[in-house]
Amino acid sequence: MGFLVTRTLAADEREILNLAVAPDFRRKGVARGLFDSAFEGFRGGVFLEVRESNRVAQKFYKSLGFKELSKRRGYYDSPPETAIVMKFYSC
Numbered sequence: 001m002g003f004l005v006t007r008t009l010a011a012d013e014r015e016i017l018n019l020a021v022a023p024d025f026r027r028k029g030v031a032r033g034l035f036d037s038a039f040e041g042f043r044g045g046v047f048l049e050v051r052e053s054n055r056v057a058q059k060f061y062k063s064l065g066f067k068e069l070s071k072r073r074g075y076y077d078s079p080p081e082t083a084i085v086m087k088f089y090s091c
């Protein structure tokens with residue numbers, strides 16, 4: 001139905017590299033479930049980049065408590081686009 005890829009940057013820092021849910025399974029809590037199971041028990045900061053045009057993903061991440069941290073211009077290729085850097089702090 002979906003997948004989530006993360007990596008550990010430091011003991012108290014992780015990054016979401018990719019997250020996607022198949023179109024037929026969206027809006028059923030699948031991505032939230034993937035996030036909850038991947039970060040269960042984790043204490044620290046979670047970072048990610050998302051395309052500026054990807055409003056759905058931004059709404060999803062904000063629904064979890066992520067906040068916009070900064071922008072990285074020219075971060076993406078094909079097509080070129082600004083990235084929004086978001087951070088969530090779990091304590």
Ligand SMILES: CC(C)(COP(=O)(O)OP(=O)(O)OC[C@H]1O[C@@H](n2cnc3c(N)ncnc32)[C@H](O)[C@@H]1OP(=O)(O)O)[C@@H](O)C(=O)NCCC(=O)NCCS
Nearest residue numbers: 019020021026027028029030031032050056057059060063
């Ligand atoms: C972003 C994505 C992973 C969300 O997956 P999902 O399983 O549909 O998300 P969930 O059902 O867990 O949604 C949790 C909450 O996020 C928000 N949300 C999710 N999709 C939304 C949408 N289309 N519009 C508005 N809010 C949305 C809602 O607050 C939702 O809670 P609710 O359904 O109770 O209102 C999915 O849309 C997707 O795969 N998109 C394409 C790939 C992508 O953009 N990945 C992110 C790259 S950074």
